[in-house]
Amino acid sequence: MPCFKTDLFVICSVLCYALINGQFRSSCTTPNGETSRCISIRSCSILYDALNTQDKQQLKFLKESQCGFRGDPLVCCGSYDNYRSKSTPELFGDDPSTWSSSNRRTNSGQNWDSNDDRLRWNVDNRRTNTDSNNNRRTNLSSNNRRTSSEESEWQTEDKGSRTRDRTSNIGSGGTNRRRNQGSSSNLPDRSTCGFQDVDRILDGQVTGLREFPWMALLQYRKKSGNLAFSCGGTLISSRYVLTAGHCVRGQILSKVGPLVNVRLGEYNTETEQDCSNQLGFEICNNKPVDSEIERVIIHPDYSDTNADRYHDVALIKLKRDVPTNDFIKPICLPTPSEKSNVGERLVVAGWGRTEYASSSPVKLKLWVPIAAASQCSSKFRSAGVTLGNKQLCAGGELGRDSCNGDSGGPLMRTTKNDSAQWYIEGIVSFGAKCGSQGWPGIYTRVAEYVEWIRSNAN
Secondary structure: OOOHHHHHHHHHHHHHHHHHHOOOOOEEEOOOOOEEEEEEHHHOHHHHHHHHOOOHHHHHHHHHOEEEEEOEEEEEEOOOOOOOOOOOOOEEOOOHHHOOHHHOOOOOOOOOOOOOHHHOOOOOOOOOOOHHHOOOOOOOOHHHOOOOOOOOOOEEEEOOOOOOOOOOOOOOOOOOOOOOOOOOOOOOOOOOOOOOOOOOOOOOOEOOOOOOOOEEEEEEEOOOOOEEEEEEEEEOOOOEEEEOHHHOOOHHHHHOOOEEEEEEOOOEOOOOOOEEEEOOEEEEOOOOEEEEEEEEEEOOOOOOOOOOOOOOOEEEEEOOOOOOOOOOOOOEOOOOOOOOOOOOEEEEEEOOOEOOEOOOOEOEEEEEEEOOHHHHHHHHHOOOOOOOOOEEEEOOEOOEOHHHOOOOOEEEEEOOOOOOOEEEEEEEEEEEOOOOOOOOEEEEEHHHHHHHHHHHOO
């Protein structure tokens, strides 16, 4: 005789399990109205980082993002950790002291335990991006530490032409550029730059393990003595990294600390060695390389007190040549013959590192469209910012902007042939907070500075 009670128990158990776990990875809507997925808070870095703040608005947003519980809270993981402002957004890259606490994540290291029983969660053992990591893989001795009062121990230079650019509209750019990266500088031959392995992830925002091997992370020593990544850069030769001027001068040095290292060959900042499984085989990168800095060269016309951020470009010369391999390669500088058009989609990539925020331990990417110069200029003029013809605009789509890139990191394009050679089109300079609709990101137009780069990369 069939054991109906046993069968009924099994069926009920299966149904209960499905009911409890059905919420996991199901579709959900964030408090901001974004359609997303219900996942563990440990897998949602943007809300996970929000645990470090005591800001009431962020904590309220975090509570309203919960969509279940499975050992850890499940959250509806969108692209924001706070409520979107409906008014003119703040600009990232501004003086950090003027940022409101409700619009930025902090690294206070404070634990959070909600009064809401559904969200009561012991976070003492959670993985964070705070000082407790002590920045693995760093071998700097204490005698190499620099205090925030010292801008740097390496030499800082202002070199190059002192021509001013204060035009009110973004133009098509100048023409005084060479077509080749010549032998008079340390830049690589065009036959070797801008190529990468083919493990690209075409869908989604996570890059392949060896995608964009020219990406760099700038490492700063905080007042506590610990290290932090707060800007990005781009390797353009075995000795030089291109970045933004605001990443090596001004507020970032006083608020975060002095720049001490450049990391190359990184993919996941939370793993000792980066690996991925491809067709059943484990592929691993070499360990990242932390390079000491010989000197920093800032464009002579850059001013960290100017909100318009003209000439926001700098070179970092490394103390030694870095080894080039599948994980560390230089990108190409642009040429006048290959200019991006309005609507064309370019790639911004990085770990989402800015002066006071981080979005992901894993390298991300996003395709963003080139915005019309006239519309972009008009938009930013309403916020009191006048753009020049050595800047370009890209993005402006809701939740899709330089949140996925690093301040000082690259805006990139690829050739339209099978060689898939990559060029750096822009440097992330500033823009509206994290993917605000209708507000493109502002980038330094690299093609306008090729001659300056060539003359100083020696």
